[in-house]
Amino acid sequence: MISRLSDEKSRAAIAASIERRRVDARGLLFRTVLQACLLLTLALLAVLLITVAFDSTDQLGARFWDFLGGTLRSQSGDEQLGVHQAIYGSMWIAIIVALLAFPIGIGAAVYLEEYAPRNRFTSFIEVNIRNLAGVPSIVYGLLGLALLLNGQIFGLDRLTGGRSTLSGGITLAILVLPIVVITSGEAFRAVPTALREGAYGVGATKWEMIRTQVLPYAAPGILTGTLLSMARAIGEAAPLILVGAVTGRLGDNPGLFDLGALDERFTALPIVITSWTQQSGRDAGFATAAAAAIVVLLVFVLMMNSAAIGLRNRFEKKRG
């Protein structure tokens, strides 16, 4: 191209390019537009948090402990209105997720990363897990509905009590399982070969090597993944709607550590938020109650998320 240009033309082109260099208006505009994209996103986040915080003061400011200790009510002005049952449900769902999804997910990741031979079956399992991670959450709700409530395959409804905290917890454990497997697998892949060889070199078996080298080294990464998936689980509402979380009134108000209520009807924080938001058209006071419940949920979710992010950043820095 350049060879075809006459001297004059090329001189003009060079002059023009130098001219342009002085004020790069397009570059500046481009950069500003990019910054605007980020700022707009963050502004939306800020507006969201401020709106919610502002709306929540009616409940959390005026009757903080009553709200935390109260139950589901049909009127927003009810002085017994509150989220105690929802906290019970969300807390136990989180515990069930931790008990089921974490051991199974981490175990699956250990198998796939450390034991599985490289063959078609292994890559089938891996592809399968990646696809599961992309399945919409409501489909897991359909699974829970058929499996745990209607007992269509194994008669599991007798075990879970049907529409119960247990059903909700199991459904969400299945939902986050692929996330746990994927994040743990990434953590295992980051373990240096030198450590593995060092352990094998002095006569460790595979499991001894994994227990003493891989798991400790990958622990922060696994913890990050489990915290993120836990946060995801307690924020999920769609599958719980299908497994029969209660949106109207719930008679019982079990103590926080009342194991006997696990197979009884339940609700959870995201469900309460949904229900109150939808009722705010009829009874405007429910909007502030929903905002207050959101603050409670966000405290849990953001605590877990920031712990996970902080943990990851710390270890990334440490390992450079």
Added chain:
Amino acid sequence: MTDMSVAYPERLTVDQLQIAPSRRHREAIIRYTLLVTALVSVLVSALIVWILLREAWTFITEVVWADTWGQQGWFPRRGLYDIPTIIVPSLIVTGIAMVVAGPLGLGAAVYLSEYANRRVRSWLKPALEILAGIPSVVLGFFALTWIAPNLVGPIGRNTFGVIGAVILLGYAAVSAGIAKAKIKQYREGVADPSARVGAVASLAMLVAVFAVAGAWILGVWLDFAPNNAGSLAAAGIGVGILTIPLVASISEDAMAAVPDSLREASAGLGARKMATATTVVLPAAISGIVAAFIVAISRAIGETMVVFMAGGAADAARFTDSPFEGGLTMTAAIASLASGTDSVVGEGLTFQSLYFVGLLLFLFTLTLNIIAARFVSKVREAY
């Protein structure tokens, strides 16, 4: 080479080169336990597919197919299952979400990857991650109580008109460019005669799409009724905000995978940052960016709560193609039918209809995810 010619200081037997049986058994037990945990995911997938197919099959074989197309709406309890009534809103919500999340997410990603310095990044990345961690019910609340009255209601008509016009003009410009190139190609005789058919066909398609989209935008604009309550537009914006971090993080990963040597080569040729970003980095990362958009579309189609809360429809809906009215997406149709009642009741196939819609949803998202995975692996192969 006979053993006799060699003197071994101490001969060992095979038995001495084995570990204790207890240790060996423990290894085997652990290995098989771990295998079982890995198989759980296969079981879960099998159960999902099996249950969806089983119930959906009953629906497919027993439903009156005449009632699934061109009816007044989705009224499952009355046995009216108009499929376009739940598909069109899904597409509207997804489209709006992508109009929001696409530019914002990609812009944020380019800024983070190409412009932001270390210190700015260390603040912005966690902020985006916080946004990524916000549960969808919170966005549902926000969409209904803030987006609907403040962004959609009062300014809805004009905003929609302006954005619609911008999109249409952009489309027109692109199609004009393509048409020009095709005609030039044809005139220069580069293409074979069959290209003429191709050029005409693609031109016709461009015009047709333009006409349909233009008519739709004009129609919605004319029919606009102010609505401060839930609407597909409010839900779409909410879903869009929800997917911004997804678009941003996957695109940024793709751009981070572009080797610095390419950027240096570009800078070495005298290119400015913007030129490097748009002509070197973005084209090199295009597969990953496409993947980001596809994943975001899949996520938006599958998103339930924002639409369920802010979509402005109860468990049944009339057909609508206006983003400013309430509508039922596929996900919201499932959630609202199951919500608040003791069991899914209604005409015979109501329960099965949930699974039919679930199957559609599953197939849509699975297809999109598989395509996205292809694009992601392209990025991996390249670098």
Added chain:
Amino acid sequence: MSMTDEAPRLIERPVAAAAEPQAAEPPPAAERDVVFRSHDVNVYYGAFRAVRDVTFDVPKNEIMALIGPSGCGKSTVLRCYNRMNDLIKDARVTGAITYRGTDLYDERVDPVEVRRRIGMVFQKPNPFPKSIYDNVAYGPRVAGQKKGLDDVVESSLRKAALWEEVNDRLNDSALGLSGGQQQRLCIARAIAVGPDVLLMDEPCSALDPIATARIEDLMQEIKQDYTIMIVTHNMQQAARVSDTTAFFTADVRSENDTRTGILVEVDTTQKMFSNPADERTENYVTGRFG
């Protein structure tokens, strides 16, 4: 358990090998005790043959150096002796390696026990991110030892000439040691399980000359207790420390751009460096090639 279960086993048993007329018997081990014998060892990574037909003996309580240009497969050969190649997916070893009269690749042989008896020190010091004490006690602990660990740790560290430097900070992280100290710690860690052989894979390539000299001295001190095989690309080091030297080179096939490691010759180090039988060895040790 291991990858070799899946790989077709082409290992010839020593008994079977005995029936064949064998002319290419390597000379050095005539009157000396032998720990390892290898016969026609080939190593494949998938379809690619990394090492071809390696046959030689390893005498007891001596230091044997494996030298040669990079890519000649000397590390690959070394890793056959404690079955480290089992850990690489798609790797396959054929031929026969006997260890004290037993086929090392017999299906009943457990590589875990092999690695306890045949320890390994790696190119880059790889202490575990644990305390100095826990590093040394690691091997005995996984083998089930619970008592007397203090004695094992002390004697291993003494043998590795590290005790004086670290006895007051055994509970400090091993990662705080210098490179040379870390490598000696890795030697102590290998010694702690009571091995018979130590395989060293370029143990000094990441160290400065002073730390290198300490390791070389250490090797001389411990060779009365152990048989040592060392891979090095440093010819002076081989000449300084070893009793026997095996020279490998790469057989480059330009038509398909593959390089396969072959053994050129094995002899006493003195002979290899003064009067080698093969011209290729002479070219290499005199620096004309490599």
